Amino acid sequence: MSKNLPTKNPATKSRALGKVTLSDVAALAGVAPMTASRAINQPELVSSVLRERVEKAVQDLGYVPNRAARALASAQSRVIVVLVPSLANAVFTAVLAGVQDALDPCNYQILIGNTRYSDAEEEKLLATYMQSNPDGILLCGLTHSPRVQQMLATSRVPVVSMMDLSSEPGAMSVGFSQEDAGYTITRYLIDKGRKRIGYMAAQLDERTLKRGDGYRKAMEEAGLADPMLELMCPDPSTIALGAELLGRMLANMPGLDAIFCCNDDLAHGAIFQCQRRGIKVPEQLAICGFNDLPASAWMKPSVTTVGTPRYQTGFEAANLLLATIRGNDVPARRIDLGFTLMARESA
DSSP, rough: OOOOOOOOOOOHHHHHHHHHHHHHHHHHTTSHHHHHHHHHGGGEEEHHHHHHHHHHHHHHTOOOOOOHHHHHSOOOEEEEEEESOOOOSSHHHHHHHHHHHHGGGGTEEEEEEETTOOOOHHHHHHHGGGGGGGEEEEESOOOOOOOHHHHHHHHHOOOEEEEEEEOOOOOEEOOOOOHHHHHHHHHHHTTTTSEEHHHHHHEEOOOHHHHOOOOOHHHHHTEEEEEEEEEEEEEEOHHHHHHHHHHHHHHHSSSHHHHHHSHHHHHHHHHHHHHHOOOOOOTTTTEEBBBBBBGTTTSOOOOEEEEEOOHHHHHHHHHHHHHHHHOOSOOSEEEEOOOOOEEOOOO
């Protein structure tokens, strides 16, 4: 007596025979392998109906694309490398969000690396990620070690710099002038009648140093420049450090009536320390920050700061990179997104 055996569906059959292939996906979706490949790798070129059929087949079969084989066949890896100096800093998480939103619709994979503000770490990460034959690279900042510059030059992979603006011919960059932003907020304090304006800086990465350049330019123009008004600390920036550095500045800089902090973390800590010491902000001491983190508007007093286009920087940089990879005409290789002075209670 024969038994009615259950009929295996294509998904079960494919799994039983071994690794699921693109042809299996195409057969289950009822499309040609070329169409299935396009739906997976370039979904924007396929109708929504076909894309949904292919996506369902991929899910049913548990298909995992062979990116190495695809890269050999197409000379494209569909991989973008993104290196940022910190994954804990809200500034760079916003940049990454913009990058991801720009790349996701195009089905690119993102290799994210945290350089920890270290040239050696950036070199190590880039050397490792270059083995994936990336189609493009997004980097924070303009200053890199000789080894990184050599790797980028010899690879000929398109590179877009984020958070600052390059003056190098042919270089692609998206962001704003850090120096101009530092100048603008210092000038704001000067115009408010402040005379003894300190600069509190931590981490001392290239962006912090350029903000300091802007500070000095404004102070020199006003005849107020004094190197003794600057406190430059290489330690990682934190709220606690801001409180500590305020104590040092008050002890070593008599008559201080304003402080430009290189970021909002330090400004928050400085304001908290003033409150502990009974120093009125801004009546006795004006305090400004940089980056306009979400908490800055809700502090008491709220923080005067510089609003920076972090999400937009990531989004526009990724789109500029995509246009370059596709060989499209790029109207501008240097995209200045500007910044905004957020005048609030602390100054």
